[in-house]
Amino acid sequence: MEKKSKPVGVCDIVMLALALVLFIGLLTFLRPCGPKDDGGWMTCHWAGQALRGVAGALLLLAVVRLFVRGGVKTGLDMGMAVLAALAICVPGRLIGLCMMDAMRCRAVMTPGVTVLSILMIAAAAADMLLRRKKDIA
Amino acid sequence: MKFERTLSLKNLRRRPARTAALALLTAFLSLSVFAGSVIVSSLRSGLSSYGDRLGADIVAVPYQATTKKQFESILLQGIPGTFYMDGQYYDKICGIDGVELAAPQFYLASTSAGCCSVPVQIIGFDPALDFTVQPWIRDSYSTELGDGDVIIGSDLTLPADGTLKFYDTACHVVAQLDKTGTGLDTAVYCNMNTIKTMIENAQALGFTTFDGVDPDNAVSAVLIRVAEGYDAAAVTGDINVHVRHVEAEQTTNMLSGIAGGLANVSRIVGGLTVMVWLLAIVILVIAFAMISRERTREFAILRVMGASRGMVSRLLLTESALVSLAGAVMGLIAGALVVFPFSRAISGSLGMPYLTPGAGAVAAMAAGSLLLAVLAGSLTAAFAAGRAGRTDAGLVLREGT
Numbered sequence: 456m457e458k459k460s461k462p463v464g465v466c467d468i469v470m471l472a473l474a475l476v477l478f479i480g481l482l483t484f485l486r487p488c489g490p491k492d493d494g495g496w497m498t499c500h501w502a503g504q505a506l507r508g509v510a511g512a513l514l515l516l517a518v519v520r521l522f523v524r525g526g527v528k529t530g531l532d533m534g535m536a537v538l539a540a541l542a543i544c545v546p547g548r549l550i551g552l553c554m555m556d557a558m559r560c561r562a563v564m565t566p567g568v569t570v571l572s573i574l575m576i577a578a579a580a581a582d583m584l585l586r587r588k589k590d591i592a
Numbered sequence: 593m594k595f596e597r598t599l600s601l602k603n604l605r606r607r608p609a610r611t612a613a614l615a616l617l618t619a620f621l622s623l624s625v626f627a628g629s630v631i632v633s634s635l636r637s638g639l640s641s642y643g644d645r646l647g648a649d650i651v652a653v654p655y656q657a658t659t660k661k662q663f664e665s666i667l668l669q670g671i672p673g674t675f676y677m678d679g680q681y682y683d684k685i686c687g688i689d690g691v692e693l694a695a696p697q698f699y700l701a702s703t704s705a706g707c708c709s710v711p712v713q714i715i716g717f718d719p720a721l722d723f724t725v726q727p728w729i730r731d732s733y734s735t736e737l738g739d740g741d742v743i744i745g746s747d748l749t750l751p752a753d754g755t756l757k758f759y760d761t762a763c764h765v766v767a768q769l770d771k772t773g774t775g776l777d778t779a780v781y782c783n784m785n786t787i788k789t790m791i792e793n794a795q796a797l798g799f800t801t802f803d804g805v806d807p808d809n810a811v812s813a814v815l816i817r818v819a820e821g822y823d824a825a826a827v828t829g830d831i832n833v834h835v836r837h838v839e840a841e842q843t844t845n846m847l848s849g850i851a852g853g854l855a856n857v858s859r860i861v862g863g864l865t866v867m868v869w870l871l872a873i874v875i876l877v878i879a880f881a882m883i884s885r886e887r888t889r890e891f892a893i894l895r896v897m898g899a900s901r902g903m904v905s906r907l908l909l910t911e912s913a914l915v916s917l918a919g920a921v922m923g924l925i926a927g928a929l930v931v932f933p934f935s936r937a938i939s940g941s942l943g944m945p946y947l948t949p950g951a952g953a954v955a956a957m958a959a960g961s962l963l964l965a966v967l968a969g970s971l972t973a974a975f976a977a978g979r980a981g982r983t984d985a986g987l988v989l990r991e992g993t
Contacts, residue, residue: 492703552749554748554749554751555712555747555748555749555778556746556747556748556749556777556778556936557747557778557936557940561936562934562936562937562940563934563937565933566933566934566936566937567933567934569933570929570930570933573929574929
């Protein structure tokens, strides 16, 4: 009889938790710099907005992952890894940030997003490898 | 030995939750030592860099700047300060016995519209009199700073077109300074003519911040070098007595204040590390003792099958060494993911000079932390391993426990 894998594994929970922390973090403790004295925004505000969109998509995929199995899950892993890589590229590379390293967008938002995204890529890669091993076995 | 390693690996794989919990505990050991040592070492490097960067024996500022600690805020946190005193005080300071060199500086805060949502400190200096800024600038820019030229600190991003605008004054960025770990990393340096142009433009734009400030006859701070044979403390006292409304302070006193803060941070980090270690080691000793008790039957069977006492002990020691190694590596990775990307945030929250040590020093700290954590993790299993080796196989199997 074919042995069925557990519907929700450790990797699923880790990826959901990371996506949730990233999404909530960008609204709270990982948010970019506030408005200037004149009420205008620095470019990092738009980087933050774009990141919220990416984080929202990651959270949605992480939730969908809980209900699917096999090849679909592997596909979602790949999608999440690509989105996480995009999240790393958004602040400072695709969308500019403030010029000063001490600014919140550079000191907190960028490192926070980078670390969480790296962990998400690692979790996705680990999940894909483990599933591949299981398939071979 | 190969047999023990293979069996240990199989045992660890068979109980993933237990293995993960033990590895997590060891991860805390290496994480606390590594992160703690990197933070303390960065603060030490920052303090040393701060002392070098000041480059003067005495700093004289308007009295109100010292009461509000504005000058220290500029140096430590890069919080822009704007305080001025009449140029006549500079002349009086130059006339004090024992003052060999005196370099005036003019501080200006940019508007938040410039580059960031917070202002940037602009420091104007006189190239003919300066002896504190130019030695650093020469490392990155050897020719004299022209009118409209600026040099930026390492924490400012070089603009693509090489131009920065302050108070509608386009400034050409000619160089960027090396990192010092102090608040000066976010400062912009220019000559006095550029400062004057900025103030004129600011007034034309309707800024009232500089009303009453005559850039031709005002200074923010005077950095002083004491002549050979004179005591810096005595010269500082003379300035404070003879030049009213000015507060002079020895830079060594400023450094000792930060050194005191550094000692406090080191004590807190050290205390926390000791607490984490005590807690983790006690838990690990108990965990290995419980594991050994739980596996008495397994060890008895191994003994019956011909395993020596030493082999059974080595089996448990190998397991603990493998799990400690995995945990210590995890701890190092977690520590690196916190202390390096968030170095700027840590520095900002501590409010002290912070300069991350070089790759060699970091590698040495990582290796030391790894070794300590693996040794501690392995040693906690020593008692349990000894007990496992002494298992009386016949008795255990007869009693069926």
